[in-house]
Amino acid sequence: MSKLKELENLLTDGKITRRTFIARVSAMGLMAAVSPALLNSKAVAATPQKGGKLIMGSAGGSTTDSLEPGTLSHTMPQCISETIRSELVEVNNKGEAIPELAESWEASPDAVKWTFKLRKDVEFHNGKTLDAEDVIYSFNEHRGPDTKSAAKGIAEPITDIKADGKNIVVFTLKEGNADFPYIASDYHIPVVPKGTKGKEYEKGIGTGPFVLQSWEPGVRFLGQRNPNYFKSGRPYFDEVEILGITDVNARTNALKTGQIHVMNRCEPKTFHLLERAPGVQALKLEGARHYTIPMLTTIKPYDNNDVRLALKYVIDREQMVKQILRGYGYPGNDHPIPRINPYYASELPQREFDPEKAKFHLKKAGMLDHEFKLHAADAAFPGAVDASVLIQESAAKAGIKIKVVREPDDGYWESVWIKKEWCQCYWSGRATADWMFSTAYTEDANWNDTLWKHDKFNQLVKTARAELDQKKRRDMYVECQRIVRDEGATPIPVFAMQLSAASDKMGFENPAANWEFDGLRLAERWWFKA
Secondary structure: OHHHHHHHHHHHOOOOOHHHHHHHHHHOOOHHHOOHHHHHOHHHHHOOOOOOEEEEEEOOOOOOOOOOHHHOOOHHHHHHHHHHOOOOEEEOOOOOEEEOOEEEEEEOOOOOEEEEEEOOOOEOOOOOEOOHHHHHHHHHOOOOOOOOOOOHHHHOOEEEEEEOOOOEEEEEEOOOOOOHHHHOOOOOOOOOOOOOOHHHHHHOOOOOOEEEEEEEOOOEEEEEEOOOOOOOOOOOOOEEEEEEOOOHHHHHHHHHOOOOOEEOOOOHHHHHHHOOOOOEEEEEEOOOOEEEOOEOOOOOOOOOHHHHHHHHHOOOHHHHHHHOOOOOEEEOOOOOOOOOOOOOOOOOOOOOOOHHHHHHHHHHOOOOOOEEEEEEOOOOOOOHHHHHHHHHHHHHOOOOEEEEEEOOOOOHHHHOOOOOOEEOEEEOOOOOHHHHHHHHOOOOOOOOOOOOOOHHHHHHHHHHHHOOOHHHHHHHHHHHHHHHHHHOOOOOOEEEOEEEEEEOOEEOOOOOOOOHHHHHOHHHHOEEOO
């Protein structure tokens, strides 16, 4: 029976699949001696298995997408980038910053100087060994006045990066930043080989779990397992294919018919049906995802805060949670910090639908007769057009006129977002308050999609970043949330759960909610069950 025991150990250790175990034991004529509890145990079911081709169906892609890290603005290319590349730091399912390409790090007492020690066992897909110069180059691509990177705002506080030998990188900041390791996890700043430029980014050379085989923007990506990946045992799949499927119904049908194994952005209206569908695992995660309706403050009348307040008051948030999210979320309060964040300003009164206050502010602005145009497409988020119609209807109760302008899904982010005066948008959120504010709300943020400027807010964000006293820091972030809520140009009506679904053949543990697709790392972290 020693051979049987050996096979049982291989099974429970995840070194062979349940299918292989059964085949070998049956061939030996020993199946009757196997305990049914062993084959049905949670330990075996949860043990990662090797092999197979994963097929993902992704919303959030466009034919104009690029794999240049600083331009990543859609979920599909973001997920592809994380599939082929790695950062210094990774954020786990608990929202903690943990080492990735960095083996460890330490900060000076004032958090101005950060020293990262690199792993020594990492190779790029082209065979080059990772060193400090690659890290320095990768970060410098997002710094300086000429960079077009979306990470410019969060990289701007770095004043100097230098190598201390081949495997140590030292960052010096303008002021202390207790959250700097989180910045080093941003998907815009993966480490690439020194000298990578322009079209070379489309080759996808990185240190990630898969090696790019082919890539058609917005349509299809194919990658093969990286045999030299530095994380022991990972990835579990032999291949990964990511398909761009914009239409939610098409994604859902593809999942149900077995054409794909996992999808993102399920339709809230029908999610309850997926929860009961045979062969499907429906997943709902509360993270920092929120829907926004940014107004360009450089275009009149959105430069007037009374106009902005009026349009915030005409939103019936509870109705949006009920009808658009179908209960899978909660009302937003016109600031981007979620209730799971330790700095969440729970003391701020929840903004409610108030037609009288809306009329008061619009009358004060002299704009009662103005017709506002709200641009929308479901590319912004599932139900964005319906949400716009709801806002139009609730505004009518206050005598305020809103015209919903339906835009094409394809190209929405290039031709509407930060182009049209008022539009629908979504954010995955960020793991820290500073990261969120520095990405989309400070004056110098590349993704400041309202072009809003507020001197006190900008200074508060900088001061809070360097403050190591947690109580003082929280007070500053509460004030930042108040300013954005009452003076900003971004109505934030709801925070939405991440709704996704997978074949019941898929195995995983505690998926992360910091980004879609298990923190964009599903291809590395998941596996096929035996």
